[in-house]
Amino acid sequence: METVLVSPKFQVVIPRAVREALRIRPGQKVQVLQYEDRIELIPLRPIHEMRGFLRGIDTTIEREPDRV
Template sequence: MPTVKISPKFQVVIPQQVREKLQLKAGQQVEVLLYDNRIELVPVRPMRQLRGFLKGIDTTVEREPDRVL
C-alpha cells in the first residue's frame, strides 16, 4: 500500500497507480470524509456517469410494516 507525505501546506499527492485506477483527472473534485480515525477521499462523479451503477442490485429486502406498498 503506497504512503504519502503531508507537505508544509497540508497537501498530499495521490499516487499515480491510484489516480489511474480511479480515472482521476487534474481539477476533479473529491469529497473529504472523516470516518472513525481516518480520512477518505471520494471522487465526485457527474450524475450521468452514475446512471445504471446499481443494475442487478438485490431489491428483495425486508421492509418495516409501515413501508410495505
C-alpha cells in the first residue's frame, strides 16, 4: 500500500508502481468516486481497448421460458 501527500492545491501524485501496474498515461482521464469514507480513482479506457475482455465467458445460463 502506498501513501501520498495532498498538496496545497489538493493534488496527489499516483505512485509509479500503481501507474505502471494500471498502465496510466499522462493526460489520461480517471473517474473519481466517493464510496463511504474513501476515494476511488478508476482509469477510463478507450472503448477499443475493451474488445474481447469477455472472451471465454460462460453464456450457457438457464433463461425464463419467455426469453428463449
